[in-house]
Amino acid sequence: MGDMVALAGQTLLSPMILFFVLGLAAALARSDLSFPEAIAKGMSLYLLFAIGFKGGAGVAAHGVDAGLVATLLAGVVLSAALPFLAFALLGLLTRLSATDRAAVAAHYGSISIVTFVTASAVLESRGIPFEGYMVAVAAAMEAPAILSALWLVARVAPPGDRAGAAEPGLWREILLNGSIVLLVGAFAIGWTTGADGLAEIDAFITAPFKGVLCLFLLDMGLVAGRGLRAARGVLAPGVLAFGLAMPLLGAGAGLATGLALGLSAGGAALLMVLCASASYIAVPAAMRVALPEANPALYLTLALGVTFPFNLTLGIPLYIGIAGALAAGG
Amino acid sequence: MRMHAAKRVEIVIEAVMETRLTEALERAGVTGYTVLPVSGGGGRSGRWSREGQVGRATGMVAVVCLVRPARLDALLEAAFTVVDRHMGVVCVTDAQVLRAERF
Numbered sequence: 198m199g200d201m202v203a204l205a206g207q208t209l210l211s212p213m214i215l216f217f218v219l220g221l222a223a224a225l226a227r228s229d230l231s232f233p234e235a236i237a238k239g240m241s242l243y244l245l246f247a248i249g250f251k252g253g254a255g256v257a258a259h260g261v262d263a264g265l266v267a268t269l270l271a272g273v274v275l276s277a278a279l280p281f282l283a284f285a286l287l288g289l290l291t292r293l294s295a296t297d298r299a300a301v302a303a304h305y306g307s308i309s310i311v312t313f314v315t316a317s318a319v320l321e322s323r324g325i326p327f328e329g330y331m332v333a334v335a336a337a338m339e340a341p342a343i344l345s346a347l348w349l350v351a352r353v354a355p356p357g358d359r360a361g362a363a364e365p366g367l368w369r370e371i372l373l374n375g376s377i378v379l380l381v382g383a384f385a386i387g388w389t390t391g392a393d394g395l396a397e398i399d400a401f402i403t404a405p406f407k408g409v410l411c412l413f414l415l416d417m418g419l420v421a422g423r424g425l426r427a428a429r430g431v432l433a434p435g436v437l438a439f440g441l442a443m444p445l446l447g448a449g450a451g452l453a454t455g456l457a458l459g460l461s462a463g464g465a466a467l468l469m470v471l472c473a474s475a476s477y478i479a480v481p482a483a484m485r486v487a488l489p490e491a492n493p494a495l496y497l498t499l500a501l502g503v504t505f506p507f508n509l510t511l512g513i514p515l516y517i518g519i520a521g522a523l524a525a526g527g
Numbered sequence: 528m529r530m531h532a533a534k535r536v537e538i539v540i541e542a543v544m545e546t547r548l549t550e551a552l553e554r555a556g557v558t559g560y561t562v563l564p565v566s567g568g569g570g571r572s573g574r575w576s577r578e579g580q581v582g583r584a585t586g587m588v589a590v591v592c593l594v595r596p597a598r599l600d601a602l603l604e605a606a607f608t609v610v611d612r613h614m615g616v617v618c619v620t621d622a623q624v625l626r627a628e629r630f
Contacts (some may be wrong), residue, residue, distance in 0.1 A: 366547070423576070481585070485543045489612045497585065 208319050208514035216411040217315075217509050220418020223424050225426060232416040239312075241411040242379060247402040248314050248332055249380040253387025254395040255329020265330045268468070271454050272334040275472055277341035279450065280306035283443055284349055289433035290442075293495070299349040300484045300491035304500045305443050306342025308335055309474035310376060311417060312505065316470040316513045318410055318461045325521070327463025331471075336381050338471055343483050351486060371483050417505070425502035431494050431501070440503030444473035448516050456524060460484065466520035473516065474508055475500035531627035532621035534599045535591065538606055539565060542586035548609045549590065555605030559630070563589040570614065587615070592594070593622060595630050 207274045208214070256265070280302035287298040313335050320327055387394060395402075432440075451472030455465030477500040484491055538549055545562060552560055565587040567576035575585050594602055599619065606617060624630055 287545070427575075482543050485541055489614070493585070 199452060202518065204309040207512070209321065209510065210518055211319055211322055212411050213315050213318055213391060213407065213414050214509055214513070217414040217418040217421075217506070220415040220420075221422040221425075221506055222503060227426075230419060232412075232419070237413070237416050240409055240416070241376075243409055243519070244314050244406075244413060245310065245376055245379045246383045247406050248317060250387035250394070250398070250402055251384030251418070252329045252332030253384040253389070254391055255387075256333075256384075257388050257391035259329065264328065264460070265333070267458055268328070268330065268334050268460065268464075269413065271458060272338045272471065273341050275454060275468075276306045276308070276338040276451060277345050278306070279447055280342050280345040282446060282450075283439075284346075286440055286443060286446070290439050291433065293436070295353040296350060296488055296491050297495055299346045299353070300488050301439075301496045302349065303342050303346030304477070304480045304496050304505075305447065306338075306345055307340070307476035307480045308338045308471045309476055309500070309505060309508070310335060310380065310478070311413070311469065312474040312508050312513070314410065315414065315509060316467055316517070318407055319513055319517065320466065322407075325463040325466075325517070327461055327467055328332075331464055331467045332380065332384050334468070335471055336377055336384070337369050339374075339377055339476065339479050340426075343371055343480060343487075346484075347487060367483065367486055370486070371479065374479050374482070375380025376478060376485065381432055414509070421501050421506050424498050427494075431492075433497050435502060436495070436499065438498045441507055444475075444504050444508055444512055446521075447472035447474075448512065452516075452519065452523070460524060462517075462521045463526040465524035466517045469516040469520060470508065470513060473504075473512055475504045477490045477501040477505065528625065530623040530625065531624045531630075532596060533593050533624045533627075534596050535593050535622040536599070536606070537618045537620075538590045538592075538610065538611055538615065539587055539618075540590065541613055542588050543596075544609060544613055545588050547588070548606065551591070551605045551609050552592065552602065555601050557592055557594060557602050560590055560592040561624045563591060565589050593624060593630050594626070607611055612627055625628070 220230075278301075283302035283305040284298050287293055287301060291298075293301070313331075317327070318332075390397075448469040451469035452465060456470040460468060477497060481493065481497055481500070484496065485493060494515075538548065549562070551558060559560070568587065569575070592602060603617070603619075610617060
Protein backbone atom coordinates (compact mmCIF):
# COMPACT_ATOMS: atom_id res chain seq x y z
CA MET A 198 0.00 0.00 0.00
CA GLY A 199 2.82 2.40 0.89
CA ASP A 200 4.60 1.65 -2.38
CA MET A 201 1.41 2.27 -4.28
CA VAL A 202 0.92 5.68 -2.68
CA ALA A 203 4.59 6.61 -3.22
CA LEU A 204 4.39 5.63 -6.89
CA ALA A 205 1.18 7.61 -7.31
CA GLY A 206 2.84 10.63 -5.66
CA GLN A 207 5.89 10.46 -7.93
CA THR A 208 3.67 10.17 -11.00
CA LEU A 209 1.61 13.17 -9.98
CA LEU A 210 4.77 15.27 -9.83
CA SER A 211 6.04 14.35 -13.32
CA PRO A 212 6.69 17.32 -15.65
CA MET A 213 4.01 16.19 -18.12
CA ILE A 214 1.25 16.30 -15.54
CA LEU A 215 2.51 19.50 -13.95
CA PHE A 216 2.50 21.26 -17.34
CA PHE A 217 -1.08 20.14 -17.84
CA VAL A 218 -1.97 21.59 -14.45
CA LEU A 219 -0.19 24.82 -15.42
CA GLY A 220 -2.32 25.11 -18.57
CA LEU A 221 -5.49 24.35 -16.66
CA ALA A 222 -4.67 26.94 -14.00
CA ALA A 223 -3.69 29.56 -16.60
CA ALA A 224 -6.99 29.13 -18.46
CA LEU A 225 -9.04 29.24 -15.27
CA ALA A 226 -7.18 32.41 -14.25
CA ARG A 227 -8.02 33.90 -17.70
CA SER A 228 -4.41 34.16 -18.87
CA ASP A 229 -3.98 35.01 -22.57
CA LEU A 230 -1.51 32.13 -23.01
CA SER A 231 -2.55 30.18 -26.12
CA PHE A 232 -1.26 27.93 -28.88
CA PRO A 233 -2.15 28.42 -32.55
CA GLU A 234 -4.29 25.59 -33.92
CA ALA A 235 -1.63 24.59 -36.44
CA ILE A 236 1.03 24.11 -33.75
CA ALA A 237 -1.33 22.05 -31.59
CA LYS A 238 -2.16 19.85 -34.57
CA GLY A 239 1.52 19.52 -35.49
CA MET A 240 2.40 18.41 -31.96
CA SER A 241 -0.43 15.86 -31.90
CA LEU A 242 0.73 14.42 -35.25
CA TYR A 243 4.27 14.11 -33.91
CA LEU A 244 3.10 12.34 -30.75
CA LEU A 245 0.92 9.87 -32.67
CA PHE A 246 3.74 9.17 -35.10
CA ALA A 247 6.27 8.61 -32.31
CA ILE A 248 4.08 6.47 -30.05
CA GLY A 249 2.86 4.38 -32.99
CA PHE A 250 6.34 3.75 -34.32
CA LYS A 251 7.79 2.88 -30.93
CA GLY A 252 4.89 0.51 -30.24
CA GLY A 253 5.43 -1.27 -33.57
CA ALA A 254 9.18 -1.53 -32.96
CA GLY A 255 8.41 -2.97 -29.52
CA VAL A 256 6.24 -5.69 -31.03
CA ALA A 257 8.96 -6.46 -33.60
CA ALA A 258 11.49 -6.85 -30.79
CA HIS A 259 9.36 -9.13 -28.62
CA GLY A 260 7.39 -10.99 -31.29
CA VAL A 261 3.69 -11.65 -31.70
CA ASP A 262 1.97 -13.92 -29.22
CA ALA A 263 -1.55 -14.94 -28.32
CA GLY A 264 -1.60 -12.09 -25.81
CA LEU A 265 -1.69 -9.53 -28.62
CA VAL A 266 -4.75 -11.06 -30.29
CA ALA A 267 -6.55 -11.66 -26.98
CA THR A 268 -5.88 -8.11 -25.77
CA LEU A 269 -6.99 -6.61 -29.09
CA LEU A 270 -10.25 -8.57 -28.94
CA ALA A 271 -10.76 -7.67 -25.29
CA GLY A 272 -10.20 -4.00 -26.15
CA VAL A 273 -12.85 -4.11 -28.88
CA VAL A 274 -15.34 -5.81 -26.54
CA LEU A 275 -14.65 -3.31 -23.74
CA SER A 276 -15.06 -0.35 -26.10
CA ALA A 277 -18.37 -1.75 -27.35
CA ALA A 278 -19.64 -2.64 -23.85
CA LEU A 279 -18.64 0.45 -21.83
CA PRO A 280 -21.17 2.76 -23.56
CA PHE A 281 -24.00 0.59 -22.19
CA LEU A 282 -22.63 1.04 -18.68
CA ALA A 283 -22.21 4.78 -19.27
CA PHE A 284 -25.73 5.06 -20.71
CA ALA A 285 -27.23 3.30 -17.68
CA LEU A 286 -25.17 5.35 -15.20
CA LEU A 287 -26.24 8.60 -16.88
CA GLY A 288 -29.84 7.40 -16.56
CA LEU A 289 -29.33 6.97 -12.82
CA LEU A 290 -27.48 10.22 -12.18
CA THR A 291 -28.99 12.70 -14.63
CA ARG A 292 -32.14 13.72 -16.47
CA LEU A 293 -30.45 14.00 -19.85
CA SER A 294 -32.33 12.99 -23.00
CA ALA A 295 -31.66 9.55 -24.48
CA THR A 296 -29.82 11.16 -27.41
CA ASP A 297 -27.51 13.14 -25.11
CA ARG A 298 -26.88 10.05 -22.97
CA ALA A 299 -26.00 7.98 -26.02
CA ALA A 300 -23.66 10.68 -27.36
CA VAL A 301 -21.87 10.96 -24.00
CA ALA A 302 -21.73 7.16 -23.73
CA ALA A 303 -19.92 6.92 -27.08
CA HIS A 304 -17.16 9.19 -25.75
CA TYR A 305 -16.66 7.03 -22.65
CA GLY A 306 -16.46 3.76 -24.58
CA SER A 307 -13.89 5.21 -26.93
CA ILE A 308 -10.46 6.36 -25.76
CA SER A 309 -8.35 9.48 -25.32
CA ILE A 310 -5.11 8.90 -27.16
CA VAL A 311 -3.43 11.82 -25.34
CA THR A 312 -4.21 10.26 -21.96
CA PHE A 313 -2.76 7.01 -23.28
CA VAL A 314 0.39 8.72 -24.58
CA THR A 315 0.85 10.51 -21.26
CA ALA A 316 0.42 7.30 -19.27
CA SER A 317 2.93 5.55 -21.56
CA ALA A 318 5.44 8.35 -21.02
CA VAL A 319 4.92 8.23 -17.25
CA LEU A 320 5.47 4.45 -17.26
CA GLU A 321 8.68 4.88 -19.26
CA SER A 322 9.88 7.56 -16.85
CA ARG A 323 9.29 5.20 -13.94
CA GLY A 324 11.03 2.31 -15.74
CA ILE A 325 7.83 0.22 -15.75
CA PRO A 326 7.71 -1.95 -18.91
CA PHE A 327 4.50 -2.52 -20.87
CA GLU A 328 3.45 -4.48 -23.94
CA GLY A 329 4.26 -2.56 -27.16
CA TYR A 330 1.05 -3.74 -28.77
CA MET A 331 -1.04 -1.63 -26.38
CA VAL A 332 -0.79 1.07 -29.08
CA ALA A 333 -2.71 -1.21 -31.45
CA VAL A 334 -5.24 -1.90 -28.70
CA ALA A 335 -5.73 1.86 -28.32
CA ALA A 336 -6.41 2.21 -32.05
CA ALA A 337 -8.84 -0.74 -32.00
CA MET A 338 -10.81 0.82 -29.14
CA GLU A 339 -11.60 4.09 -30.95
CA ALA A 340 -14.58 3.07 -33.06
CA PRO A 341 -16.68 0.22 -31.53
CA ALA A 342 -18.16 2.58 -28.94
CA ILE A 343 -19.61 4.76 -31.69
CA LEU A 344 -21.43 1.74 -33.10
CA SER A 345 -22.87 0.94 -29.65
CA ALA A 346 -24.03 4.52 -29.15
CA LEU A 347 -25.75 4.63 -32.53
CA TRP A 348 -27.44 1.32 -31.75
CA LEU A 349 -28.66 2.80 -28.45
CA VAL A 350 -30.02 5.83 -30.27
CA ALA A 351 -31.81 3.61 -32.78
CA ARG A 352 -33.46 1.77 -29.90
CA VAL A 353 -34.40 4.53 -27.47
CA ALA A 354 -34.11 8.02 -28.99
CA PRO A 355 -36.93 9.97 -30.65
CA PRO A 356 -37.41 9.04 -34.33
CA GLY A 357 -36.05 12.40 -35.54
CA ASP A 358 -32.68 11.73 -33.90
CA ARG A 359 -32.12 8.32 -35.49
CA ALA A 360 -30.93 9.23 -38.97
CA GLY A 361 -27.28 9.59 -38.05
CA ALA A 362 -25.99 6.04 -38.46
CA ALA A 363 -26.98 6.07 -42.12
CA GLU A 364 -25.17 9.35 -42.82
CA PRO A 365 -23.18 8.76 -46.04
CA GLY A 366 -19.44 8.59 -45.51
CA LEU A 367 -19.69 8.48 -41.71
CA TRP A 368 -17.97 5.12 -41.24
CA ARG A 369 -15.19 5.95 -43.67
CA GLU A 370 -14.53 9.15 -41.68
CA ILE A 371 -14.55 7.29 -38.35
CA LEU A 372 -12.32 4.40 -39.41
CA LEU A 373 -9.99 6.49 -41.54
CA ASN A 374 -9.74 9.58 -39.37
CA GLY A 375 -6.29 11.10 -39.41
CA SER A 376 -5.32 10.05 -35.87
CA ILE A 377 -6.12 6.38 -36.53
CA VAL A 378 -4.38 6.30 -39.91
CA LEU A 379 -1.20 7.86 -38.51
CA LEU A 380 -1.17 5.76 -35.34
CA VAL A 381 -1.82 2.45 -37.09
CA GLY A 382 0.41 3.36 -40.04
CA ALA A 383 3.35 4.33 -37.81
CA PHE A 384 2.77 1.16 -35.77
CA ALA A 385 2.89 -0.97 -38.94
CA ILE A 386 6.05 0.75 -40.17
CA GLY A 387 7.68 0.39 -36.75
CA TRP A 388 6.73 -3.29 -36.69
CA THR A 389 8.03 -3.83 -40.23
CA THR A 390 11.35 -2.01 -39.82
CA GLY A 391 11.96 -3.12 -36.22
CA ALA A 392 15.09 -2.20 -34.28
CA ASP A 393 16.97 -1.04 -37.41
CA GLY A 394 14.19 1.37 -38.33
CA LEU A 395 13.99 2.64 -34.76
CA ALA A 396 17.75 3.24 -34.69
CA GLU A 397 17.50 5.39 -37.83
CA ILE A 398 14.95 7.84 -36.40
CA ASP A 399 15.53 7.31 -32.70
CA ALA A 400 16.99 10.79 -32.17
CA PHE A 401 13.81 12.33 -33.54
CA ILE A 402 11.17 10.24 -31.84
CA THR A 403 12.71 9.46 -28.45
CA ALA A 404 14.73 12.40 -27.07
CA PRO A 405 12.29 15.24 -27.93
CA PHE A 406 9.19 13.18 -27.14
CA LYS A 407 8.64 14.15 -23.53
CA GLY A 408 9.40 17.83 -24.16
CA VAL A 409 6.84 17.95 -26.97
CA LEU A 410 4.38 16.07 -24.78
CA CYS A 411 4.86 18.65 -22.00
CA LEU A 412 4.08 21.49 -24.44
CA PHE A 413 1.11 19.61 -25.88
CA LEU A 414 -0.30 18.93 -22.43
CA LEU A 415 0.15 22.60 -21.55
CA ASP A 416 -2.06 23.34 -24.56
CA MET A 417 -4.56 20.63 -23.59
CA GLY A 418 -4.70 22.13 -20.09
CA LEU A 419 -5.54 25.50 -21.63
CA VAL A 420 -8.24 23.96 -23.84
CA ALA A 421 -9.69 22.00 -20.92
CA GLY A 422 -9.66 25.04 -18.64
CA ARG A 423 -11.33 27.26 -21.23
CA GLY A 424 -13.95 24.57 -21.82
CA LEU A 425 -14.65 24.32 -18.10
CA ARG A 426 -14.93 28.09 -17.74
CA ALA A 427 -17.31 28.42 -20.68
CA ALA A 428 -19.60 25.53 -19.74
CA ARG A 429 -20.41 26.01 -16.09
CA GLY A 430 -24.14 25.82 -16.81
CA VAL A 431 -23.77 22.39 -18.39
CA LEU A 432 -22.30 20.72 -15.33
CA ALA A 433 -25.23 19.78 -13.14
CA PRO A 434 -24.14 17.82 -10.05
CA GLY A 435 -25.27 14.50 -11.56
CA VAL A 436 -23.38 15.16 -14.79
CA LEU A 437 -20.25 16.08 -12.86
CA ALA A 438 -20.59 12.97 -10.72
CA PHE A 439 -20.81 10.87 -13.88
CA GLY A 440 -17.63 12.49 -15.27
CA LEU A 441 -15.73 11.43 -12.14
CA ALA A 442 -17.37 8.04 -11.48
CA MET A 443 -17.34 6.65 -15.01
CA PRO A 444 -13.52 6.70 -15.37
CA LEU A 445 -13.22 4.71 -12.15
CA LEU A 446 -15.77 2.14 -13.31
CA GLY A 447 -14.05 1.92 -16.70
CA ALA A 448 -10.66 1.54 -15.03
CA GLY A 449 -12.10 -1.25 -12.90
CA ALA A 450 -13.27 -3.08 -16.02
CA GLY A 451 -9.85 -2.54 -17.60
CA LEU A 452 -8.06 -3.82 -14.50
CA ALA A 453 -10.20 -6.97 -14.30
CA THR A 454 -9.61 -7.64 -17.99
CA GLY A 455 -5.88 -6.94 -17.73
CA LEU A 456 -5.54 -9.32 -14.78
CA ALA A 457 -7.55 -12.00 -16.60
CA LEU A 458 -5.33 -11.63 -19.67
CA GLY A 459 -2.16 -11.81 -17.57
CA LEU A 460 -0.86 -8.43 -18.77
CA SER A 461 2.21 -6.91 -17.13
CA ALA A 462 1.69 -4.20 -14.52
CA GLY A 463 2.41 -1.54 -17.15
CA GLY A 464 0.09 -3.17 -19.70
CA ALA A 465 -2.73 -3.50 -17.16
CA ALA A 466 -2.29 0.16 -16.16
CA LEU A 467 -2.55 1.18 -19.82
CA LEU A 468 -5.70 -0.90 -20.33
CA MET A 469 -7.16 0.81 -17.25
CA VAL A 470 -6.24 4.19 -18.75
CA LEU A 471 -7.85 3.27 -22.09
CA CYS A 472 -11.07 2.14 -20.41
CA ALA A 473 -11.12 5.15 -18.08
CA SER A 474 -10.50 7.80 -20.71
CA ALA A 475 -13.04 9.54 -22.92
CA SER A 476 -12.49 10.55 -26.52
CA TYR A 477 -12.49 14.25 -27.36
CA ILE A 478 -11.09 14.19 -30.89
CA ALA A 479 -12.56 11.37 -32.99
CA VAL A 480 -15.90 10.75 -31.28
CA PRO A 481 -17.05 14.39 -30.94
CA ALA A 482 -16.53 14.86 -34.69
CA ALA A 483 -18.48 11.65 -35.41
CA MET A 484 -21.27 12.73 -33.05
CA ARG A 485 -21.56 16.12 -34.72
CA VAL A 486 -22.22 14.33 -38.01
CA ALA A 487 -24.36 11.43 -36.74
CA LEU A 488 -26.20 12.98 -33.78
CA PRO A 489 -26.32 16.75 -34.32
CA GLU A 490 -29.30 16.92 -31.93
CA ALA A 491 -27.04 15.95 -29.02
CA ASN A 492 -25.57 18.85 -27.07
CA PRO A 493 -21.84 19.21 -27.93
CA ALA A 494 -21.18 21.48 -24.94
CA LEU A 495 -22.25 18.58 -22.71
CA TYR A 496 -20.03 15.83 -24.08
CA LEU A 497 -17.04 18.04 -24.81
CA THR A 498 -17.11 19.57 -21.34
CA LEU A 499 -17.44 16.17 -19.72
CA ALA A 500 -14.73 14.48 -21.78
CA LEU A 501 -12.27 17.35 -21.96
CA GLY A 502 -13.12 19.48 -18.94
CA VAL A 503 -13.85 16.84 -16.30
CA THR A 504 -12.63 13.34 -17.14
CA PHE A 505 -9.44 14.31 -19.00
CA PRO A 506 -8.08 16.47 -16.14
CA PHE A 507 -9.19 13.87 -13.60
CA ASN A 508 -7.36 11.11 -15.41
CA LEU A 509 -4.23 13.17 -15.99
CA THR A 510 -3.84 14.42 -12.45
CA LEU A 511 -5.31 11.70 -10.24
CA GLY A 512 -6.32 8.82 -12.49
CA ILE A 513 -3.00 7.90 -14.09
CA PRO A 514 -1.10 7.84 -10.77
CA LEU A 515 -3.92 5.84 -9.21
CA TYR A 516 -4.17 3.33 -12.08
CA ILE A 517 -0.41 2.80 -12.20
CA GLY A 518 -0.30 2.35 -8.46
CA ILE A 519 -3.15 -0.19 -8.38
CA ALA A 520 -1.90 -2.12 -11.41
CA GLY A 521 1.58 -2.17 -9.89
CA ALA A 522 0.19 -3.71 -6.71
CA LEU A 523 -2.05 -6.31 -8.37
CA ALA A 524 -0.79 -7.25 -11.83
CA ALA A 525 1.93 -9.66 -12.89
CA GLY A 526 5.41 -8.39 -12.10
CA GLY A 527 3.97 -5.61 -9.98
CA MET B 528 -17.47 49.68 -65.74
CA ARG B 529 -20.68 47.66 -66.07
CA MET B 530 -21.76 45.77 -62.97
CA HIS B 531 -24.18 42.83 -62.80
CA ALA B 532 -26.57 41.85 -60.02
CA ALA B 533 -25.64 38.72 -58.05
CA LYS B 534 -26.45 37.07 -54.74
CA ARG B 535 -23.79 36.46 -52.13
CA VAL B 536 -24.58 33.44 -49.96
CA GLU B 537 -22.53 32.96 -46.81
CA ILE B 538 -22.97 29.72 -44.91
CA VAL B 539 -21.21 29.35 -41.57
CA ILE B 540 -21.31 25.66 -40.73
CA GLU B 541 -19.51 23.09 -38.58
CA ALA B 542 -16.14 22.08 -40.04
CA VAL B 543 -17.14 18.41 -40.00
CA MET B 544 -19.90 19.22 -42.49
CA GLU B 545 -17.74 21.22 -44.92
CA THR B 546 -17.22 18.47 -47.50
CA ARG B 547 -20.86 17.40 -47.39
CA LEU B 548 -21.94 20.99 -48.01
CA THR B 549 -19.53 21.68 -50.88
CA GLU B 550 -20.43 18.37 -52.53
CA ALA B 551 -24.14 19.23 -52.27
CA LEU B 552 -23.46 22.65 -53.80
CA GLU B 553 -21.53 21.08 -56.67
CA ARG B 554 -24.36 18.63 -57.31
CA ALA B 555 -26.71 21.62 -57.49
CA GLY B 556 -24.54 23.16 -60.19
CA VAL B 557 -22.69 25.69 -58.03
CA THR B 558 -19.21 25.54 -59.48
CA GLY B 559 -17.60 28.39 -57.58
CA TYR B 560 -17.30 28.85 -53.85
CA THR B 561 -14.72 29.90 -51.29
CA VAL B 562 -14.12 28.19 -47.94
CA LEU B 563 -12.81 30.48 -45.21
CA PRO B 564 -11.52 29.46 -41.79
CA VAL B 565 -13.41 30.86 -38.82
CA SER B 566 -11.26 31.39 -35.77
CA GLY B 567 -13.95 31.59 -33.10
CA GLY B 568 -17.30 32.93 -32.10
CA GLY B 569 -20.36 32.46 -29.93
CA GLY B 570 -23.98 31.52 -30.33
CA ARG B 571 -26.82 29.48 -28.89
CA SER B 572 -24.39 26.65 -28.12
CA GLY B 573 -21.98 28.93 -26.28
CA ARG B 574 -18.56 30.37 -27.16
CA TRP B 575 -15.92 28.48 -29.06
CA SER B 576 -12.42 29.10 -30.41
CA ARG B 577 -10.03 27.30 -32.73
CA GLU B 578 -7.06 28.13 -30.48
CA GLY B 579 -5.19 25.04 -29.43
CA GLN B 580 -7.79 22.63 -30.85
CA VAL B 581 -6.65 19.39 -32.46
CA GLY B 582 -10.03 17.94 -33.43
CA ARG B 583 -12.60 19.26 -35.88
CA ALA B 584 -15.62 18.83 -33.62
CA THR B 585 -15.72 22.41 -32.37
CA GLY B 586 -14.55 24.21 -35.51
CA MET B 587 -16.66 26.17 -37.97
CA VAL B 588 -15.97 27.24 -41.55
CA ALA B 589 -17.57 29.86 -43.76
CA VAL B 590 -18.54 28.83 -47.29
CA VAL B 591 -19.12 31.83 -49.54
CA CYS B 592 -20.79 31.60 -52.97
CA LEU B 593 -21.67 34.26 -55.54
CA VAL B 594 -24.45 33.22 -57.93
CA ARG B 595 -26.85 34.74 -60.40
CA PRO B 596 -30.18 35.57 -58.71
CA ALA B 597 -31.97 32.92 -60.80
CA ARG B 598 -29.81 30.17 -59.29
CA LEU B 599 -30.32 31.20 -55.69
CA ASP B 600 -33.25 28.89 -54.87
CA ALA B 601 -31.46 25.79 -56.19
CA LEU B 602 -28.41 26.69 -54.11
CA LEU B 603 -30.41 27.24 -50.93
CA GLU B 604 -32.33 23.97 -51.37
CA ALA B 605 -29.07 22.08 -51.78
CA ALA B 606 -27.53 23.81 -48.77
CA PHE B 607 -30.59 23.22 -46.63
CA THR B 608 -30.43 19.45 -47.09
CA VAL B 609 -27.04 19.59 -45.32
CA VAL B 610 -27.45 22.35 -42.74
CA ASP B 611 -31.01 21.49 -41.68
CA ARG B 612 -30.06 19.42 -38.60
CA HIS B 613 -26.84 21.26 -37.81
CA MET B 614 -25.83 24.48 -36.10
CA GLY B 615 -24.84 27.28 -38.41
CA VAL B 616 -25.97 30.44 -40.15
CA VAL B 617 -27.14 30.96 -43.75
CA CYS B 618 -27.11 34.55 -44.94
CA VAL B 619 -28.00 35.99 -48.38
CA THR B 620 -27.05 39.51 -49.45
CA ASP B 621 -27.31 41.46 -52.68
CA ALA B 622 -24.01 41.89 -54.47
CA GLN B 623 -22.65 43.18 -57.74
CA VAL B 624 -20.03 41.45 -59.87
CA LEU B 625 -17.96 42.57 -62.79
CA ARG B 626 -17.97 39.47 -65.02
CA ALA B 627 -21.47 37.97 -65.07
CA GLU B 628 -20.51 35.03 -67.29
CA ARG B 629 -18.45 33.59 -64.42
CA PHE B 630 -21.42 33.12 -62.12
